[in-house]
Amino acid sequence: MASNELSHILNNANANLYPSEPSLHTISFPTTHRSTAFNDTHYCNNNNNNNNNIHNTVGPWQQVNPQFWNRRNVLDWIDFHVEESKYDATLLNLDCCNMDGAVLCSLSRDAMMAAFGRQLGETLHQSLENLKHKHVEDITQNCMLSETYELLSNFLFDLPQSPFNEGPTLDSVIVQSIPTGNKECDSSYFNEYKTQLTPGSDNGYESYSESLQSSITGSFLNPSSPESAGSDSDHEYTETHCTYSPKCFIKQEPVEKKRRGRPPKLSRGSEHFVENRKSKHAPRGTHLWEFIRDILIHPEKNQGLMKWEDRRDGVFKFLKSEAVAQLWGQKKKNSSMTYEKLSRAMRYYYKREILERVDGRRLVYKFGKNSSGWKLEEMGM
DNA sequence: AGGCGATTTCCTGCTT
DNA sequence: TAAGCAGGAAATCGCC
Numbered sequence: 511m512a513s514n515e516l517s518h519i520l521n522n523a524n525a526n527l528y529p530s531e532p533s534l535h536t537i538s539f540p541t542t543h544r545s546t547a548f549n550d551t552h553y554c555n556n557n558n559n560n561n562n563n564i565h566n567t568v569g570p571w572q573q574v575n576p577q578f579w580n581r582r583n584v585l586d587w588i589d590f591h592v593e594e595s596k597y598d599a600t601l602l603n604l605d606c607c608n609m610d611g612a613v614l615c616s617l618s619r620d621a622m623m624a625a626f627g628r629q630l631g632e633t634l635h636q637s638l639e640n641l642k643h644k645h646v647e648d649i650t651q652n653c654m655l656s657e658t659y660e661l662l663s664n665f666l667f668d669l670p671q672s673p674f675n676e677g678p679t680l681d682s683v684i685v686q687s688i689p690t691g692n693k694e695c696d697s698s699y700f701n702e703y704k705t706q707l708t709p710g711s712d713n714g715y716e717s718y719s720e721s722l723q724s725s726i727t728g729s730f731l732n733p734s735s736p737e738s739a740g741s742d743s744d745h746e747y748t749e750t751h752c753t754y755s756p757k758c759f760i761k762q763e764p765v766e767k768k769r770r771g772r773p774p775k776l777s778r779g780s781e782h783f784v785e786n787r788k789s790k791h792a793p794r795g796t797h798l799w800e801f802i803r804d805i806l807i808h809p810e811k812n813q814g815l816m817k818w819e820d821r822r823d824g825v826f827k828f829l830k831s832e833a834v835a836q837l838w839g840q841k842k843k844n845s846s847m848t849y850e851k852l853s854r855a856m857r858y859y860y861k862r863e864i865l866e867r868v869d870g871r872r873l874v875y876k877f878g879k880n881s882s883g884w885k886l887e888e889m890g891m
Numbered sequence: 892a893g894g895c896g897a898t899t900t901c902c903t904g905c906t907t
Numbered sequence: 908t909a910a911g912c913a914g915g916a917a918a919t920c921g922c923c
């Protein structure tokens with residue numbers, strides 16, 4: 511089978527799993543034909559030389575710890591190996607590809623081979639082990655002592671948080687060194703990434719949000735610092751239980767947690783969100799206005815989400831309001847975040863003079879005197 | 892335990 | 908008509 515046919519099949523799978531929104535096109539992953547798209551400046555290649563596991567093209571999945579892959583990353587990764595090994599993609603059970611990285615990493619070698627066949631399963635297993643090892647090695651080699659651990663933990667905790675520089679907590683990276691056998695079906699550290707597989711969560715918003723985060727992660731997060739919300743208690747969000755299922759590997763049953771905010775009405779077709787909602791207060795130092803500011807002060811990296819209208823006066827505009835809202839929602843582990851809700855929170859800032867009103871202009875806001883970190887002088891420019 | 896801050900959610904009415 | 912804005916009300920949840 512021709513390579514482009516394989517790509518076509520997996521692209522279709524991608525399309526089915528990730529119904530796209532028009533506004534997303536500029537920021538979503540390229541799924542195939544990486545040779546041009548993946549070698550551009552969107553992706554950091556600093557680790558490529560260390561990776562002795564084949565890849566001569568670069569994909570976001572390669573830059574991010576497999577534990578943090580979303581479903582699209584998993585699909586891209588499978589796609590890559592299908593193409594490389596000239597595997598007949600028609601033999602693939604696409605249901606078996608529908609999982610995120612945390613789930614993927616919980617699969618044993620046998621499970622991989624059962625799902626993907628002996629040849630491809632072995633290839634994928636090997637690739638995954640190499641990638642996992644690479645990331646664990648990168649991260650753990652300098653923090654072997656508990657003293658170092660503590661220092662680094664404090665350092666990570668004290669870092670200013672933004673969607674661009676926040677990395678995993680030390681706990682979230684150290685746990686990867688647990689032997690695979692102990693990790694199977696015990697990856698609660700990463701369970702927040704799994705909830706998207708729960709029944710009813712496979713909706714446009716979730717996928718959209720995933721894609722967004724993926725592109726952010728793939729394009730300008732530190733590749734070894736995937737977005738973990740920088741929380742000291744992320745692993746508390748959701749307890750899920752996973753079991754092997756021949757059809758789709760994982761059946762997940764999130765334990766119900768109370769969500770924050772006023773209870774949503776259930777009569778608008780949004781019932782399916784409720785089961786997946788997790789409650790989480792914003793991590794210290796991560797407020798909405800800071801999140802917005804951090805997008806703005808990285809103009810080369812914000813993928814056209816927002817722009818400065820008047821840099822000196824702190825006037826800015828949302829270009830992709832819903833996309834920003836989704837990103838914010840993802841940061842807060844809230845898949846039902848919308849621009850409407852985000853903007854309500856923004857309006858509360860008027861009173862506190864973190865923002866100032868800009869009358870008559872849609873999607874335009876201005877930083878107020880109680881905001882900081884965006885002024886050119888502050889940034890030494 | 893309770894207050895508080897920072898949202899989150901829903902809502903109505905208005906404007907663009 | 909849709910999208911966005913404005914702001915009240917109620918609710919949640921981490922922190923102190």
